[in-house]
Amino acid sequence: MARVALIKLFTGLNLAPAQLSGELLRAGHKSKIIYFKNYEDHLVGEAGNYEVADFSGRLYSIDGRELIWNCYKPFSDTEYELLINELRDFAPDVIGFSLYSGIIKESAQVTRKLREHFDVPIIWGGAGPTLEPELCIPHADLVCINEGEEVIVDLANRVDAGLPWDDIEGTWVKAADGTIIKHKNRPNIPLNNIAIPDWKRGNYVHINADQVKRGRFPQNLGREYPIMTQRGCPFSCSFCIESRYQEMFGKKDSLRRRSVDVVLEELRWAKQFLDIETILFYDDVFTVNPQWLREFLPRYKEEIGLPFWCYTYPTTHNVELLKSLKAAGCISITMGVQSGSERILRDYYNRPTKMTRVIEAGREIVEAGLTGFFDLITSNEFDREEDLRATFEFLLEFPKELKCVAFGEMISFPTYSYSLMSEQN
Ligand code: SF4
Structure with missing residues (x-):
């Protein structure tokens, strides 16, 4: 049995540590999930x-x-001490970091500190290392590219058996002489085989504001249970990581959905063992694959019966589908709109959608009796006055019942096609 500590810098939804921990536990290893610092x-x-x-x-x-x-707030000496003490108590054989591109420098800072105290392999994984492994590998011993379920178990098995871990498929490895070994990618994993995520409170530690709290999720993971029934997206918006993953790993077969039986098995477990009140379906677009939904929704209502939230897209629902979601327990739904300008949607966001359809899709949400939310990106650098006016006019026509909780400006993540357009601009 190997002991693997999974560190997630900053709070926020992150299913990865729970999923990886679930995989490790199922394979007979031990794990601990540490959330370090709050955003x-x-x-x-x-x-x-x-x-x-x-x-x-x-x-x-x-x-x-x-x-x-x-x-x-900057990482304090006390917080570092708390982190090191937690890890000392756990005595890890492997330390893993889950990160995106925005926290490479912070992850490097914490990794450096931990190396002063722990002589174990340190692996980085997540969206950041997948998109920019060359920026990450100088700091880690291994970088996991793409999905990490099989990689983390493979690594734990090898460490446990005292075997070399420098030839694991799906990783980049830094050899002792500093050479970078780039192994080939693993294919996308079949989702019906993934483990039930580890949401047992006893495996969680949260360090922030010079305090350590054990057996408690960070505050944003309360009585809501987050789950994905799918990975991938049928769309390829230029500003979204899904489009980048499709470019890197192929669009064909990238959209995968777990079987109805497997999803319900996880939800039955969550309902039985966790004190949850609501389900959050974090699928990129839950309202695709009507055949799957026809099978899933009645069984969900009967076997789980908890209120739920999910995402939709302007062209993937109709009022009948939304009513069937509501009948199964859906109470609220969020739809991506992103701009009221068809020019921006078509020429810069790669999500060509008629605004008449977006408005109709909003009305359908209201007609179905769901509480609706929408996402809108503001302040993108390609907006002209005519685009801002189009968005303003759109907002006047869009049903007032739909709420936008906040308006965020466009952020260009490295290597996305939107970012490449932005660089050329
Ligand atoms: S629809 Fe949403 S998840 Fe899919 S590519 Fe566009 S922004 Fe990403």
């Missing part, structure tokens, strides 16, 4: 008092305040 939003005028992660941005709240998101 905070602060008014623009106050953000200078904080550190700000890369690829952060401005958020315009509905009451007109301008906020900077992904701020944090």
Whole structure:
């Protein structure tokens, strides 16, 4: 049995540590999940008092305040000490970091600190290392490219058996002499085989504000159970990581959905063992594959019966589908709109959609009796006055019942096709 510590810098939804921990436990290993530090939003005028992660941005709240998101207070000596003590108690054989591109420098900082105390392999995985392994491998011993379920178990098995771990498919490895070994990617994993994620409170530690809290999720993981029935997306928006994954690993077969039986098995487990009240389906677009939904929704209502939330897309639902979601327990739904300008949607976002259809899709949400939310990106650099006017006109026509909780500006993550357009602009 290997002991694997999974570190997630900053709070926020992250299914990966729970999933990887579930895989490790199922394979007979031991794991501990440590959330280190909180993200905070602060008014623009106050953000200078904080550190700000890369690829952060401005958020315009509905009451007109301008906020900077992904701020944090610097890592204190006490917080480092708490982290090191937690790890010492656990005595890890492997340490894993789950990260995106915005926190490479912070992850490097914590990794450096941990190397002073622990002589074990350190693996980085997640969206950041997958998109920019060359920036990550200088800091880690291994970088996991793409999905990590099989990689983390393979690594734990080898460490446990005292075998070399420098030839694991789906990783880049830094050899002792500093040479980088780039192994071939693994194919996307079959989702029906993934483990039930580890949401047992006893395996969680949360360190922030010079305090350690054990057996407690970070505050944003309360009585709501997050789950994905699918990975991938049928669309390829230029500003979204899904389009980048499709370019890197192939679009064909990238959209995978777990079987109805497997999803319900996980939800039955969650309902029985966790104190949950609501299900959050974090599928990129839950309202695709009507045949799957026809099988799933009645069984969900009968076997789980908890209220739920999910995402939709303007062209993937109709009012009948939305009514069947509501009948199964859906109480609210979020639809991506992103711009009221067809020019921006078509020429820059790669999501050509007629605004008449977006408005109709909003009305269908209201007609179905669901509480609706919508996402809108503001402040993109390609907007002309005519685009801003189009968005303004769109908002006047869009049903007022749908709410937008905040307006965020466009953030260009490295290597996305939107970012390449932005660089050329
Ligand atoms: S529909 Fe949503 S998840 Fe899919 S590519 Fe577009 S932004 Fe990404």
